[in-house]
Amino acid sequence: MFSFFKPNQTTEKNQGKVIALMNQKGGVGKTTMAFNIAHAFAHQGKKVLCLDMDPQANFTSLFDIATPDLHIHHLLVNTIKELKALHTSVLISDVIVKTKQEDGVQIDLLPAGQELSGFELTVAGINAPRQLILKKFIEKYELRSQYDVIVIDGPPTLGLLVVNILCACDGVLYPFVPDRFSEQGLKNIQQVVSDIADMEITSTPKNLGYIPNLFDTRRKQATSDLANIKDTLGEAFVYEPFTNKVQFGKSLAQRKSVFQYKSTEYKDLQRQFTQMTETVQKELHS
Numbered sequence: 001m002f003s004f005f006k007p008n009q010t011t012e013k014n015q016g017k018v019i020a021l022m023n024q025k026g027g028v029g030k031t032t033m034a035f036n037i038a039h040a041f042a043h044q045g046k047k048v049l050c051l052d053m054d055p056q057a058n059f060t061s062l063f064d065i066a067t068p069d070l071h072i073h074h075l076l077v078n079t080i081k082e083l084k085a086l087h088t089s090v091l092i093s094d095v096i097v098k099t100k101q102e103d104g105v106q107i108d109l110l111p112a113g114q115e116l117s118g119f120e121l122t123v124a125g126i127n128a129p130r131q132l133i134l135k136k137f138i139e140k141y142e143l144r145s146q147y148d149v150i151v152i153d154g155p156p157t158l159g160l161l162v163v164n165i166l167c168a169c170d171g172v173l174y175p176f177v178p179d180r181f182s183e184q185g186l187k188n189i190q191q192v193v194s195d196i197a198d199m200e201i202t203s204t205p206k207n208l209g210y211i212p213n214l215f216d217t218r219r220k221q222a223t224s225d226l227a228n229i230k231d232t233l234g235e236a237f238v239y240e241p242f243t244n245k246v247q248f249g250k251s252l253a254q255r256k257s258v259f260q261y262k263s264t265e266y267k268d269l270q271r272q273f274t275q276m277t278e279t280v281q282k283e284l285h286s
């Protein structure tokens, strides 16, 4: 039974934090990172909600559940009074999936689905601020007092879904592949963040750092390419790079995080994600 309608007794200080994995570029590891970071937090005893905001629903599919008919899109539409004709009779408690991972860790999931790709069109004509639908949804259901961390997996786009995520979260992590194509994608999303700041409709999310992924150590230029990219990233934290790891392919195929393995070949990845969550915590509270 969910306690969504209990009075919110938490203070501002111990409210949960919302973080998002974002990059306009596809295939850079947003979902892989989101899944493992969520598990890292859960292993530290945090109450974690995974929120899938990508119509591809890859994050959702990493949890061993049946594809849901009703998901985050329907809940978001239900919060918009002007769209009453499109409302579905579904409660948030019907949509949130309480997943029990194999190692006993519990993580909740708000799944996504194909309908989310029509979100922008669905809300196109409303008068209420379209950028703040997700933020208001999180406030309405007091999700910050229900969870310590809400991990959002973002889509590889730059549209209204992305703006909603950026307006709703406290901080953003940017996974990227350190090659010569990565710079523009990162610049584009920074531009959206600065546009949000200019609009002055909400606070802007903190840059929690960049995660170099699929770092190709065999390529001669890899280290200098990464150093050059780092120079363009300004003050933000740059995490230890992830190389191409077969362990990701294996674990994700089995719908498991790297924390669900005891073998030593996963130890280094476990350490990387644990350290990452420690840095994220520090950055969020600094």
Ligand SMILES: Nc1ncnc2c1ncn2[C@@H]1O[C@H](COP(=O)(O)OP(=O)(O)OP(=O)(O)O)[C@@H](O)[C@H]1O
Residues within 6 Å of the ligand: 025, 026, 027, 028, 029, 030, 031, 032, 033, 054, 056, 058, 154, 155, 156, 213, 214, 242, 243, 244, 245, 246, 248, 249, 252
């Ligand atoms: N460091 C890595 N080593 C090996 N495989 C990886 C690594 N990082 C990601 N992958 C694999 O690359 C693929 C793309 O990763 P992922 O789905 O996390 O990217 P994404 O940014 O979420 O993509 P999209 O933008 O389409 O949502 C997946 O099959 C994932 O298992």
Ligand SMILES: [Mg+2]
Residues within 6 Å of the ligand: 030, 031, 032, 054, 058, 059, 153, 154
């Ligand atoms: Mg993804």
